[in-house]
Amino acid sequence: MPYQFKTIIEPFRIKTVEPIHFTTYEHRRQALQEAGYNLFLLRSEDVLIDLLTDSGTGAMSSEQWAGMMRGDESYAGASSFYRFEASVRSITGFQHVIPTHQGRAAERILFGVLCQPGDVVPNNNHFDTTRANVEYRKAEARDLVIEEAHQPALILPFKGNMDVAALERTIAEVGPDRIPLVMLTVTNNAGGGQPVSMANIRAVSEVCRRHGILFFLDACRFAENAWFIKTREPGYADKSPAEIAREMFSYADGCTMSAKKDGLANIGGFLALNDPPYDRERYRDLPQRCKNQLILTEGFPTYGGLAGYDLEAIAVGLREVLQEDYLRYRTRATAYVGEKLLAAGVPIVQPPGGHAIYIDARAMLPHIPPPQYPGQALAVTMYLEAGIRSVEIGQVVFGRPTADGSPEAPVPLDLVRLTIPRRVYTQSHMDYVAEAIEYIANRRDQIRGLRIVWQAPVLRHFTARFAPL
Numbered sequence: 001m002p003y004q005f006k007t008i009i010e011p012f013r014i015k016t017v018e019p020i021h022f023t024t025y026e027h028r029r030q031a032l033q034e035a036g037y038n039l040f041l042l043r044s045e046d047v048l049i050d051l052l053t054d055s056g057t058g059a060m061s062s063e064q065w066a067g068m069m070r071g072d073e074s075y076a077g078a079s080s081f082y083r084f085e086a087s088v089r090s091i092t093g094f095q096h097v098i099p100t101h102q103g104r105a106a107e108r109i110l111f112g113v114l115c116q117p118g119d120v121v122p123n124n125n126h127f128d129t130t131r132a133n134v135e136y137r138k139a140e141a142r143d144l145v146i147e148e149a150h151q152p153a154l155i156l157p158f159k160g161n162m163d164v165a166a167l168e169r170t171i172a173e174v175g176p177d178r179i180p181l182v183m184l185t186v187t188n189n190a191g192g193g194q195p196v197s198m199a200n201i202r203a204v205s206e207v208c209r210r211h212g213i214l215f216f217l218d219a220c221r222f223a224e225n226a227w228f229i230k231t232r233e234p235g236y237a238d239k240s241p242a243e244i245a246r247e248m249f250s251y252a253d254g255c256t257m258s259a260k261k262d263g264l265a266n267i268g269g270f271l272a273l274n275d276p277p278y279d280r281e282r283y284r285d286l287p288q289r290c291k292n293q294l295i296l297t298e299g300f301p302t303y304g305g306l307a308g309y310d311l312e313a314i315a316v317g318l319r320e321v322l323q324e325d326y327l328r329y330r331t332r333a334t335a336y337v338g339e340k341l342l343a344a345g346v347p348i349v350q351p352p353g354g355h356a357i358y359i360d361a362r363a364m365l366p367h368i369p370p371p372q373y374p375g376q377a378l379a380v381t382m383y384l385e386a387g388i389r390s391v392e393i394g395q396v397v398f399g400r401p402t403a404d405g406s407p408e409a410p411v412p413l414d415l416v417r418l419t420i421p422r423r424v425y426t427q428s429h430m431d432y433v434a435e436a437i438e439y440i441a442n443r444r445d446q447i448r449g450l451r452i453v454w455q456a457p458v459l460r461h462f463t464a465r466f467a468p469l
């Protein structure tokens with residue numbers, strides 16, 4: 001037997017490099033002040049290591065760049081579209097493939113066509129734009145993740161699962177007529193990047209079918225979810241990630257997708273669906289009505305707001321993301337950061353997710369109450385001390401201001417997400433991140449909370465301005 005080496009290495013070598021920018025403490029202090037302590041408002045040149053998001057920030061492969069040269073920029077019927085459609089169909093099995101400029105455009109089209117005021121849309125956890133697009137239709141976005149997901153330190157293989165009994169109760173209470181669809185977000189981004197098991201996907205699908213309700217996956221990180229099923233769920237060890245992904249999609253009627261994540265592309269997304277199997281008035285001609293909306297705001301159905309070369313990059317990326325070498329490295333690289341932080345005594349959401357490590361800021365900074373945004377305070381400190389840009393996923397993203405200016409009701413978790421772009425940073429970058437966070441953790445008592453001085457009525461985290469307390 002040949003020796004099995006234990007070190008999991010990056011399954012690529014680097015052909016193009018991009019400099020990153022070192023700045024002084026004083027420069028960062030100034031930049032923060034000008035940005036109103038909102039890391040979204042920083043210039044990227046002022047950031048050393050950018051862990052704001054894994055969305056659109058990945059490095060493309062030589063095969064993807066080669067595909068881009070093949071891009072057919074015809075307005076209608078471009079060959080790039082047919083390659084894109086074939087790739088999406090082979091992975092998802094869905095009949096209708098509608099390209100969009102990113103995930104939220106697919107959400108807006110789907111919810112715009114399906115949702116009416118007073119409806120309820122259950123999900124394990126809606127992510128920010130998904131919730132906003134449901135609420136924009138005056139429908140309720142209801143989170144039904146299992147109770148255990150609210151205990152950050154608890155280790156469970158599938159903490160992204162939906163509470164199926166809670167789904168049954170919701171349907172009984174609201175009535176199936178007011179539930180246009182049920183969604184599952186794989187992996188569960190708002191809840192720590194935790195996966196959903198195949199058994200849970202199947203169970204949710206069965207409930208939906210029994211009540212004649214459409215079931216969609218928010219599939220942004222479907223490949224990472226498939227890998228966790230392969231490595232954690234009995235019966236899947238010998239199946240390929242592609243086979244597992246295909247089974248995941250087989251239980252759903254459609255999906256929304258941001259190709260900026262597991263599409264390994266810098267822009268793009270899609271809505272893919274089958275003809276609804278139920279005879280309900282609001283499902284009539286659903287794919288066609290989605291395409292009509294697409295033409296109104298995104299573009300003709302064979303490009304949907306994307307260039308031909310974007311469609312090519314996605315077509316190739318969707319296949320590369322399912323390669324075992326890639327997924328083994330991807331999940332290992334993320335877990336590596338988590339293990340280093342745990343060893344330094346930093347509380348994180350356990351077990352490590354696929355695309356990010358989530359620091360439990362409420363546990364780390366117990367002296368800062370939720371209405372003073374402990375996650376934002378930690379994220380700001382990480383930038384100030386080390387030039388690292390992370391993102392708060394907690395009170396700032398999901399909290400809502402009160403009408404009378406009294407303290408906001410606390411949301412379940414205050415997390416800071418260290419989001420790892422795909423195929424971009426090396427192990428030494430992550431060693432630096434871990435060292436910086438350990439340094440900050442040792443001085444955590446000195447961190448103070450913030451207050452919001454300005455906020456937009458929806459998706460406030462992108463543009464809000466803060467002041468230190």
Ligand code: P70
Pocket residue numbers: 052053054055102103104105127129130185189218220257258259260268269391419
């Ligand atoms: C992220 C970005 C996007 C997203 C998602 C899920 C589960 C849909 C979408 C929308 C958003 C973000 C958050 C903080 C900082 C920067 C960006 N998630 N569903 O990083 O897709 O962005 O293509 O419209 O995670 O998690 P799209």
